[in-house]
Amino acid sequence: MPYAAPIAEQRFVLEQIVGIGELAGTERFAAASPDVIDAVLEGIAQLAEGEWAPLARAGDTVGAKWTPNGVVMPEGYKAAYKAFVEGGWGTIGVPEAFGGQGLPFAVQCAVLETLGSANMGFALAPILSVGAIEALQHHGTPDQQATWLPKLATGEWTGTMNLTEPQAGSDVGALRATATPRGDGTFLVKGTKIFISFGDHDLTDNIVHLVLARTPDAPVGTKGISLFLVPKVRADGTPNDVRVVSIEHKMGLHASPTCVLSFGDNDDCVGELIGPEFGGMRAMFTMMNNARLNVGLQGVQVAEAATQKAVEYARERVQGARAGAAAAIIEHPDVRRMLMRMKAQTQAARALVYYAAGQVDRAGLGDAAARDRLEITTPLAKAHGTDLGNEVASLGVQVHGGMGYIEETGAAQYFRDARITPIYEGTNGIQAADLVGRKLSLSTGAAFATLIEDLRGSTHEALGDLVTACEAVGRRLQTADADDRLAASYPFLTMLSVATCGWLLEREAAAAGDDAFGRAKKAVVAFYLDQIVPEALGLRAAAEASAAALYALDAEAFAA
Numbered sequence: 001m002p003y004a005a006p007i008a009e010q011r012f013v014l015e016q017i018v019g020i021g022e023l024a025g026t027e028r029f030a031a032a033s034p035d036v037i038d039a040v041l042e043g044i045a046q047l048a049e050g051e052w053a054p055l056a057r058a059g060d061t062v063g064a065k066w067t068p069n070g071v072v073m074p075e076g077y078k079a080a081y082k083a084f085v086e087g088g089w090g091t092i093g094v095p096e097a098f099g100g101q102g103l104p105f106a107v108q109c110a111v112l113e114t115l116g117s118a119n120m121g122f123a124l125a126p127i128l129s130v131g132a133i134e135a136l137q138h139h140g141t142p143d144q145q146a147t148w149l150p151k152l153a154t155g156e157w158t159g160t161m162n163l164t165e166p167q168a169g170s171d172v173g174a175l176r177a178t179a180t181p182r183g184d185g186t187f188l189v190k191g192t193k194i195f196i197s198f199g200d201h202d203l204t205d206n207i208v209h210l211v212l213a214r215t216p217d218a219p220v221g222t223k224g225i226s227l228f229l230v231p232k233v234r235a236d237g238t239p240n241d242v243r244v245v246s247i248e249h250k251m252g253l254h255a256s257p258t259c260v261l262s263f264g265d266n267d268d269c270v271g272e273l274i275g276p277e278f279g280g281m282r283a284m285f286t287m288m289n290n291a292r293l294n295v296g297l298q299g300v301q302v303a304e305a306a307t308q309k310a311v312e313y314a315r316e317r318v319q320g321a322r323a324g325a326a327a328a329i330i331e332h333p334d335v336r337r338m339l340m341r342m343k344a345q346t347q348a349a350r351a352l353v354y355y356a357a358g359q360v361d362r363a364g365l366g367d368a369a370a371r372d373r374l375e376i377t378t379p380l381a382k383a384h385g386t387d388l389g390n391e392v393a394s395l396g397v398q399v400h401g402g403m404g405y406i407e408e409t410g411a412a413q414y415f416r417d418a419r420i421t422p423i424y425e426g427t428n429g430i431q432a433a434d435l436v437g438r439k440l441s442l443s444t445g446a447a448f449a450t451l452i453e454d455l456r457g458s459t460h461e462a463l464g465d466l467v468t469a470c471e472a473v474g475r476r477l478q479t480a481d482a483d484d485r486l487a488a489s490y491p492f493l494t495m496l497s498v499a500t501c502g503w504l505l506e507r508e509a510a511a512a513g514d515d516a517f518g519r520a521k522k523a524v525v526a527f528y529l530d531q532i533v534p535e536a537l538g539l540r541a542a543a544e545a546s547a548a549a550l551y552a553l554d555a556e557a558f559a560a
Contacts, residue, residue: 003053003305005045005114008517009350011037016511017351017504018106018358026365029104037107040092044111047087048118051080056119059255060413064201066247071200071257077122081155081203084115090126090155094133098149105364106357109297113350116301120417121255123301125158125198127294131287132159132210139227139275139283147235148208157204161287162193162211162230162261172281173221177213177263179228179271189213189230189271190264192245195424199259200232200244207232209242210287211263211271212280225280228271230263241269252416288425289378293360295425296353296381299389299418303346306396306414311339313400313409329399338399342392344528347508347521348501349388355504356381372447376439377500379431384497386421386428393418432489435496436477448474451496455503462533463502470496473543487547491539498536502529 014020014037024032055076062074084090093108094100108130116123133152136145151157168174177191189211193199200207209230218224234240245260263269275283314330322331329335356377362370393414397404404411422428440448452474455467473492477485509525512518 003049003118003308005041005048005117006304007041007045009347010041010110010113012508012511012517012521013350013354014106014110016508017355018104018361020104020106023104023106023358023361028102028365029361031101032103032107036103040103040107041110041114043087044089044114047083047089048114051083052115052122053118055080055122056255056413057410059119059121060252060417061254063254064247064257066244066257070202070244071247071259072202073257074255077255078203080122081125084126085155088154089115090129091153093130094149094153095137098133098137098145099153104358104361106354106361109293109354109357112294113297113300113304116298117305119255120298120301120305120414121253123298124253124256125201125203126155127291127298128161128198129155129157129159130294131161131291132208134290135210135227135274135283135287136229138286139279140229144229144272144274148229148231151206152208155204157206157208158198158201159208159210160196160199161284161291162196162199162209163284164195165192166194172212172225175212175214175225177211179213179215179226179273181215182270185272187213187215187228187271187273188264188267189228189269190267191262193261193263195248196259196261197256197424199257199261200247201257205233209261210274210284212284213271215277218278222281224278225284226277227274227280227283229274230269230271234270241266251419252413253420290360291425292378292382292431293353293356295421296349296356296383296385298421299385299387300346300350300353302389302414302418302421303342303349303392306393306411306418307339307342307346309409309411309414310342310396310399313403313411314339335399338395340524340527341532342395342399344505344524344532345388345392347524348498348505348528348532349385351504351508352377352497352501353381353385355500369450372443373451375442376435376447376451379435379439380493380497380500382425383422383428383431383493384501386418387494389418389421390415428493429490432493433486435493436485436489437482440474440478445478448478451500455499458503458506460502460506460529460533462537463499463506463529466495466499466502466533466537469537469540470499473540476544483547487545487550488543491542495536495539495543498533502533505529 023029058074065072091100092103092111093105096102165175179187179189211228211230212225214224243262245262248258317329318326319329359370359374363374397411397415400411403409452471458464505525509522512521
C-alpha cells in the first residue's frame with residue numbers, strides 16, 4: 001500500500017485543535033471556508049501521492065549529486081517540483097499582498113505535512129522558502145518585498161537560511177562572514193557557510209540566500225550580526241559570486257542537498273541589508289521560529305509515513321499462530337502495543353504542532369495571549385515533535401523485525417531521515433534550555449501559569465497528576481540556579497509536552513463521533529492517556545534532581 005494522506009485526521013485536527021472555523025470568521029482568513037480547506041487537503045494529497053511519494057526511494061538511493069556546474073537532483077524531481085509550483089501550493093500561507101492565497105499558517109502546515117510524509121527530504125525545499133518569505137515580510141523594505149517575494153511565494157525561486165560556519169554552530173556569535181559597504185547601499189559579502197539545506201539545486205532558476213554576516217567594526221558576539229539577502233542570480237539577471245563547494249555525505253535526507261557555500265571568492269558577491277544594521281539576530285529569529293515549528297512538523301511527517309508502512313507490513317506478515325491458526329503479526333499483543341504507540345504518538349505530535357501553528361495565526365491577528373502561548377509551545381513542538389518522530393520511526397523498524405534492518409523494505413529510511421530533526425534549527429537541548437531559561441518567566445510567569453490553568457481542565461486522573469507535577473516543577477525551576485534549571489530542562493520539557501498533548505488529545509476524543517473514525521480516535525486517545533501519560537510522571541525525579549549528579553565525574557573520568 002503506497003502512502004495515503006491522512007485527510008480525515010488533518011481536517012479533524014484543523015477543526016478541533018486549530019479552530020479553523022473561528023479563524024475563517026475573521027476578515028484576514030475569510031477564504032478558509034470548509035470547501036476551500038477540503039479542496040486544499042484533497043489537492044495536495046493527489047500531488048503528494050501521485051508525484052512526490054514515488055520519488056522518495058530514488059531520493060534516498062540516488063540522492064542529490066554535486067557537479068562542477070552545481071547540484072543536480074535525481075530524475076523526476078524537477079518535474080515534480082514544477083507541478084508543485086504550477087499548482088500554486090507554495091502560495092497557500094502567503095498574504096495576498098505578496099501574491100499568495102492568504103490562508104492560515106496552520107493550513108500551510110497541513111500541506112507541508114502531506115508533502116513531507118510523501119517525501120521528507122524533498123519537502124525541505126518549500127519548508128525553507130516559507131522561512132525566507134516570513135523574514136522578508138517582517139523585515140524587508142517595500143522594494144525588496146516587491147522584487148523577491150512574488151517568485152519566492154510561488155516557489156519559482158527557493159530560499160535558504162545561512163547561519164552556521166565551521167567554527168560557529170550553536171554559538172552564532174562566533175561567525176566570521178563579512179559584509180563591506182559598496183557605497184551604493186549594497187554590500188560585498190564574503191565567507192563560508194556550512195549545513196545549508198537546498199543551498200544549491202537545479203529545481204529553480206534562482207535561490208535567495210539569507211546570510212548572517214558582520215559589517216566593518218561591528219561589535220563582537222551576536223550584537224554585531226546583520227542579515228543580508230544574497231541571491232544566486234542578481235535582480236538584473238547576472239550571476240552572483242556564490243559557489244557551492246561541496247555537499248555533505250549524510251546519514252539520511254539524501255534528497256535534500258546539504259551544501260557548503262562560499263560567498264565572494266572573487267570579491268564580487270553582492271548582497272542587500274535586510275532590516276537595520278546589527279538587527280540580524282532579530283530578523284533571523286523570525287525565520288528560525290517559523291522553521292522550528294516546521295521541523296517539529298517533520299516529526300509528524302516521518303511518524304505518519306513510518307506508521308503507515310508498519311501497519312501495512314504487520315497486516316501482511318504471517319508469523320506464528322493465534323487460536324490455533326496462522327496469524328498476521330498484527331494479531332500479536334506486542335506488535336499491537338507498538339502499533340498503538342506509533343498511532344498515539346503520531347496523533348499527539350500532530351495535535352501539538354498544529355496547535356502551535358494555530359497560535360501563529362492568532363498572534364498574527366493581534367492576539368497577545370496567543371503570542372505568549374506560541375512562545376511557550378514552540379520549544380515543545382520542535383523538541384517533542386521530533387523526539388516522537390524518532391521514536392515512531394524506530395518502532396517502525398522494530399515492527400518489521402529483521403526485515404526492518406534491510407534497506408529494501410524502506411523502514412530504515414524513515415529512521416535515518418528522522419535522526420537529524422532533533423539536531424538542526426536549534427538542538428532539542430537548546431529548546432529545553434529556552435523553555436526553562438526564558439519561557440517559564442515570560443510575562444512574569446503568566447504564559448506558563450495560563451497554560452497550566454488550561455491543562456487543569458482535564459478530567460483524566462493520571463493527566464491531572466502530571467499537570468500538577470508540571471506546575472510544581474516549573475515553579476521550582478523559576479527560582480532555581482542556572483545549573484539546576486538546565487539539568488532539569490529536558491525531562492521537564494518532556495513532562496510539559498506530554499501534558500499538553502494529553503490535554504489536546506482529550507479534547508479530540510470529546511469531539512469525536514461514534515463512526516469508525518471517532519471510535520478509532522477514542523481508542524488511540526485512551527491508550528495515550530492510560531499508558532503514555534503515566535510514563536511522563538516518572539520523569540519528575542530527574543526534573544527535580546540537582547545538577548551535582550551530572551558533575552560527579554570530571555571531564556577526564558568520562559574517558560576512563
